[in-house]
Amino acid sequence: MVSGILLLDKPRGLSSNAALQQVRRLWSGVKAGHVGSLDPLATGMLPICLGEATKVAADILSGRKHYRFTVRLGVGTATGDAEGAVTATAAVPELTRPGIEALLQSFLGESLQTPPMFSALKRAGEPLYRLARAGVTVERAPRAVEIFELSLARLDGANLELEACCSKGTYIRVLAEDLAARLGTCGHVTALRRLFVEPFAGEAMHTLESLELAAGSGRLPPLLPVDWPLRHLPALRVAERDAARLRHGQAVRAAPGAEGRMRLYDAAGNFLGIGTADSSGAVRPRRLLNG
Numbered sequence: 349m350v351s352g353i354l355l356l357d358k359p360r361g362l363s364s365n366a367a368l369q370q371v372r373r374l375w376s377g378v379k380a381g382h383v384g385s386l387d388p389l390a391t392g393m394l395p396i397c398l399g400e401a402t403k404v405a406a407d408i409l410s411g412r413k414h415y416r417f418t419v420r421l422g423v424g425t426a427t428g429d430a431e432g433a434v435t436a437t438a439a440v441p442e443l444t445r446p447g448i449e450a451l452l453q454s455f456l457g458e459s460l461q462t463p464p465m466f467s468a469l470k471r472a473g474e475p476l477y478r479l480a481r482a483g484v485t486v487e488r489a490p491r492a493v494e495i496f497e498l499s500l501a502r503l504d505g506a507n508l509e510l511e512a513c514c515s516k517g518t519y520i521r522v523l524a525e526d527l528a529a530r531l532g533t534c535g536h537v538t539a540l541r542r543l544f545v546e547p548f549a550g551e552a553m554h555t556l557e558s559l560e561l562a563a564g565s566g567r568l569p570p571l572l573p574v575d576w577p578l579r580h581l582p583a584l585r586v587a588e589r590d591a592a593r594l595r596h597g598q599a600v601r602a603a604p605g606a607e608g609r610m611r612l613y614d615a616a617g618n619f620l621g622i623g624t625a626d627s628s629g630a631v632r633p634r635r636l637l638n639g
Contacts, residue, residue, distance in 0.1 A: 350378050351399030351637070352571025353408075357553035358386050358394040370556055371396050374563045383408045384516065384545065385468050389429050392542030393553055400637040401574045403621065408577050411546035412496060414513050417537055419524045421506040424534035426480075427466040428521030438533040440506045448508065451530055452498045460490035461522055493518040507538070547577055574637065575611055575619040583611045584623070584631060594620060599630045606631070 358367050364385040372380050381402050383395040392415075397405045422440040425432035463469050465480035469488070479486060494515040502509035508527075512520065521537050528535030544551070554569055562568050590600040591614040602610075602625045610631065612620040621636030 349399045350375055350571070351401050351574055353401050353574070353576060354396045354398060354569075354571055355548055355551055355553045356382075356394045356396050357555045358391055359556060360391050361388055363388050364394055367394060367556065368396060371398075371559070374559055374568065381405055384413065386542060387429065387431075387521075387540065389431055389537070390540040390542060392540075393544050393548065394542070395545055395548065398571060401571075403635050403637065404574060404577060408545065409516055411577070412513055412515060413518070413545055414511070414543040414549070415520055416501065416509070416511050416541045416543055417520050417524065418539040419508045419510065419528065419535045420538045421508065421528055421531065421533050421535040423536060424525070424528075425536040427536075428464055428519075428525055429537040429540070432466065432536070436534045440533050441531060443503060443508075443531070445500060445503055448500050448503065448531075451527070452500060452510075454530075455495050455498050455523070455527070458492060458494045461493045461517075461519060461526075462490045463488045464519055464522055466521075467519065491517055495523070511543075547580070573619070578611050578622070581609050581611050581622070582606065583613060584625075585613045585615065585617065586620075588615050591615070591620060594623065594631075594633045595636060597633060599632045602629045602631045604629050609634070612636075 354371060356367060356371060358364065364382050368380060368382045372378060375398055378398050379402065380396055380398040383397060383405050386392065386394055395408050422438055423434055424436035426435050465485055466477045469476050471479065471486055495512060497513035499511050500508060501511055520540055524535055524537045559568065584602055586594065586600055593600050594612060606625040606629055607627055609622055609624050612623045614620055619637065622634050623631045624634050625631045
């Protein structure tokens, strides 16, 4: 079975799930999942885990996200981006780069952010965006997010081009609206691109068009190995007898002092999955690959 990670450059106008289904079709319907949704308006890196790589999706999801986005000040929309109907207009104050940069610094660190109604979060199994389209608004619990970096790339009249590095679960649309409010006006996102998801900085992305061409010639690109995003974890290679024990859910012994999550490999270097070592050096399987 095909297993690995594809870094898709999602195009504008396509939902993350629609992009995922196109990728699955090219790989003969293999099970797969995307890691972290991108709005249809957004473009950029959408990691897709195929086959057994779905078992490491949580590790990718927890990584920091890097974005470049443009905010149009003076106009607010129902969705917080250019796809929504205009709901508010306001004057835009005189803006200066030093003033904006000073304000951006105040957004750094941890804070609580209320998810927007136009989001894929679910209430009683129903996506919030469907409720929002029906004119229904429900309470949403604020969530802890963290902004690690936030910088001004360009100031062009009422348009701000920004770059941000943030934790999982951060809504750039909400960040843009909060920033506009702090500037004494309203605003919405007009362009949004995810530059990369850690730890994939600098890795090549594939467009759907390039994948279609590659599939037509019978040469789909190689996938990143399943263990690629786990390189921050210590590795443990075990003898074949211990590999068999792990596959049966049994503990094996590691070197003294090993503790916490680790990558597990058999004697031939084949990735087995993730295990956890306790203070006694016993390693127990936590999430192993099939086969």
